[in-house]
Amino acid sequence: MSSVPENLPSRISEVDRDMTVERLQEAFAEGHIPQEEMDARLHVALTAQTPGELTSALASLPASDEGPTVVVDSVGGLIQRRGGWHVPQVFRVTSKMGKVYLDLSRAVIKHPVVDIELHLDYGWAWIVVPSDATVDHEGLTASWKQPAYKAPLRGGSSGPRIRISGNMGYGRLRIRHRRS
Structure with missing residues (x-):
């Protein structure tokens, strides 16, 4: 051991x-x-x-090269990003009837602020953020169920800021911090 x-x-x-x-x-x-x-x-x-x-x-510096907005569209199925993937500054996900799983906890995040724009008609989304990240989901409109998110009791301010916006029809968004 x-x-x-x-x-x-x-x-x-x-x-x-x-x-x-x-x-x-x-x-x-x-x-x-x-x-x-x-x-x-x-x-x-x-x-x-x-x-x-x-x-x-x-923190608070303008991005040197924001790069293009990364857009992922799907009618059904699973949209998944996990492991050491490079998180773009703006990530737009659209799914008509599917599932979205975004694990940012071990991803390469080079921007102090990351904007995730979700557009889901039916289905669910699950987002895992780093333990030191802050989360803002005020820009997300949910028609059926409100996002499930509980801010950590400690910490959560030294890492990137994750802003989640967009709209969800008959689906659910769950957000959690990586357990440290």
């Missing part, structure tokens, strides 16, 4: 750290942050140990 705890926060790679430092340098060069703030954010980025700490170094 190992003496190492199983649920340690995920560590960051040097590539992640370098990308964060590069984005901070771009923001400074573009005039988005003053020198003092740049120094403080660089210190956070260079001493960060977890993805949430890196995300906090980039």
Whole structure:
């Protein structure tokens, strides 16, 4: 039996750290942050140990390259993303009669804010977010059942902000944080 705890926060790679430092340098060069703030954010980025700490170094900066909105349309079946997938800044999911399972808990999230737009007529959606994420689902209109979400008792503010919007007909959305 190992003496190492199983649920340690995920560590960051040097590539992640370098990308964060590069984005901070771009923001400074573009005039988005003053020198003092740049120094403080660089210190956070260079001493960060977890993805949430890196995300906090980039908080409130405009995205350098938002990229296109990723759109997934389905009439039925299962739309599923899990594991180490790259989460786009804007992710639109449309399903007429199907299921949606989005696990962001182990995904690569490079943006401080992620917008997930759900349009489901029938079926259900299940979204798992990182343990340090904040969730805002006020922009989601549900005709039948309201989203099932319980904010964590502790933490939940150092990671990305997940904003969920759109509309659901006869379906249900369940949101939960990854257990740490």
